[in-house]
Amino acid sequence: MGPAPMFFLVLSLFHLVIQCSAGAIQIDGTCDSGRQRLIDLALGDVQRYARAASGAVDPNNKWYKAWFGGPSSPSMRDSDILNLFNTLWVTTNYPFDGLPFTVTIRCDGDDNPASVCGTRTTKAQVIYQTHTIFLCDIFWREPTRFLINLAPPSIYKPPESLDHFVTYGQLLLHELFHIMDPYIRDKKGGQAYGHEYTLRYALESANGARQNADNYAFFASAAYWASRGYRNWSTNPNCLTCRDELR
Numbered sequence: 001m002g003p004a005p006m007f008f009l010v011l012s013l014f015h016l017v018i019q020c021s022a023g024a025i026q027i028d029g030t031c032d033s034g035r036q037r038l039i040d041l042a043l044g045d046v047q048r049y050a051r052a053a054s055g056a057v058d059p060n061n062k063w064y065k066a067w068f069g070g071p072s073s074p075s076m077r078d079s080d081i082l083n084l085f086n087t088l089w090v091t092t093n094y095p096f097d098g099l100p101f102t103v104t105i106r107c108d109g110d111d112n113p114a115s116v117c118g119t120r121t122t123k124a125q126v127i128y129q130t131h132t133i134f135l136c137d138i139f140w141r142e143p144t145r146f147l148i149n150l151a152p153p154s155i156y157k158p159p160e161s162l163d164h165f166v167t168y169g170q171l172l173l174h175e176l177f178h179i180m181d182p183y184i185r186d187k188k189g190g191q192a193y194g195h196e197y198t199l200r201y202a203l204e205s206a207n208g209a210r211q212n213a214d215n216y217a218f219f220a221s222a223a224y225w226a227s228r229g230y231r232n233w234s235t236n237p238n239c240l241t242c243r244d245e246l247r
């Protein structure tokens with residue numbers, strides 16, 4: 001084989017590897033067409049959050065420090081965190097083709113005996129081994145919020161809790177972090193969900209915060225709004241409605 005065919009063989013093998021390693025997110029037929037549309041819109045928001053968060057992964061960034069601290073021997077390095085966010089928005093051909101596998105979103109969690117949907121508080125369940133996200137019935141009782149129909153509060157008013165700005169996209173972003181890295185869980189033995197408790201957790205344990213899915217979700221939310229010019233969120237878990245500069 002001459003050098004030219006050899007080159008093309010190597011090139012096509014390389015192409016094959018790229019094709020095999022590319023992932024996607026598929027919405028299963030167990031989600032009816034209305035829910036498929038909502039998930040689709042939410043996945044657009046996932047990309048908006050991830051893009052803004054990626055631009056704020058910086059040890060000197062105010063939001064990054066507040067939600068991930070600066071541990072001397074980090075459980076997740078800054079570069080790992082950056083890669084995870086980039087995986088969700090940097091694409092070559094199709095949305096989410098940076099994922100190393102295909103993620104399936106299903107809507108039949110409440111009918112599936114293998115799922116823990118049906119408990120009073122579970123919005124979604126992730127099966128890491130099969131890269132499946134089950135959206136539970138409770139997920140659909142969350143406010144139907146998308147970034148497109150959410151206006152940030154006036155910068156002239158006192159800050160509000162970011163909990164009032166949680167979108168379907170932010171909820172999916174949380175679940176996708178569980179899928180992308182099995183070490184990113186929900187804090188054991190105590191809740192670390194929401195604006196206040198994710199900030200508190202980062203103060204308590206920066207390494208714990210780096211392995212807590214909601215820290216990623218709330219950092220991404222703050223970074224998204226900051227990228228839109230709204231920087232009025234508190235980073236003080238003791239007062240979410242206080243302006244940071246007044247502390």
Ligand SMILES: [Zn+2]
Nearest residue numbers: 174185186213
């Ligand atoms: Zn979780």
